[in-house]
Amino acid sequence: MSSNNGRMRVGLALGGGVARGLAHIGVLSVLEKAGVPIDCVAGTSMGAIIGAAYCAGLSVDDLRDIAARTGWWHVSRPVFSVGGFVTFKHLERWFEDNIGQFDLRDLAIPFAAVASDLNTGERVVLSEGRACTAIRASCSVPGFVPPVESEGRILVDGGITDNIPADVARLLGADYVIGVDIFVPALRPRLGPFSQGIAAIETLVRACSCRAG
Secondary structure, eight states, rough: OOOSOBBBOOEEEEOOOGGGGGHHHHHHHHHHHOOOOOOOEEEEEEEHHHHHHHHHHOOOHHHHHHHHHHHHHOEEEEEETTEEEEEEEHHHHHHHHHHOOOOOOOOOOOOEEEEEEETOOOEEEOOOOOOHHHHHHHHOOTTTTTOEEETTTTEEEEGOOOOOOOHHHTTTSOOOOOOOOOOOOSSOOOOSSSHHHHHHHHHHHHHHHHOOO
């Protein structure tokens, strides 16, 4: 498949990686400076947040500005429930306040977020519906963040089934896919409950990704 001007279409597959996912902004900056056009994006977890914002028309500078003034308290709250101990319901409001309210079908650049069906273990590709709800589902790590109910499914973090959704980018029409994997081993021991919690999430996603592969 080629674009209207005859060139091959380029897609991005942005993986999850908790706060480290902000590195995706740097990747977008490098690609823009190199003149590489982006025709579609598939994202998982933090990759879904950055990808959806970029496909909605935000510039790299806009993304950097939003990232600089956003902390965990803007998108999450502690909660005590059987589904997890951190809620991302505030993520939806933050997303709509900072990125916008829109349906995934209406984005300037084709985009899909990846989540996982908690009951079946299947990958779920979200390419329509409220963007903020799809993003929250893609970020909801089971056991840590309560899942999202959508159309009869219980949805959790997409990293469990497809952390680097390259084939989803191909489904969106890409001929070439640039996959961005930001999971790297920690250089030093994780100290403190928050850092250890992040490490546990990363280990869970890596382990599930290896099984899925």
